[in-house]
Amino acid sequence: xxxxxxxxxxxxxxxxxxxxxxxxxxxxxxxxxxxxxxxxxxxxxxxxxxxxxxxxxxxxxxxxxxxxxxxxxxxxxxxxxxxxxxxxxx
Numbered sequence: 001x002x003x004x005x006x007x008x009x010x011x012x013x014x015x016x017x018x019x020x021x022x023x024x025x026x027x028x029x030x031x032x033x034x035x036x037x038x039x040x041x042x043x044x045x046x047x048x049x050x051x052x053x054x055x056x057x058x059x060x061x062x063x064x065x066x067x068x069x070x071x072x073x074x075x076x077x078x079x080x081x082x083x084x085x086x087x088x089x090x
Contacts, residue, residue, distance in 0.1 A: 007031075062088040 007030040009017040014024065032042035039045070067084030 059090055060087045061090045064088065 008014065011017050032039040032045070064086045065084065066086045067082075069083045070081045072079045072081040
């Protein structure tokens, strides 16, 4: 059984897997599946994400966490129930 909550966190594959790193080489992770189970919409999802992040980066100098993040309990996914942030204008 594959637990997506533990995917992409294998220290044998990723250096410092607990740290969020936007510069980490994405090849080999399981976010969009692989082989015959590859997500057919992955290129659209990647393009949408790139456009949103670029638009946000052009308007915001910093993003600060301003409260305690609360995890959502799940047997298969790692996710937040809430993540209070504050956007600092550029």
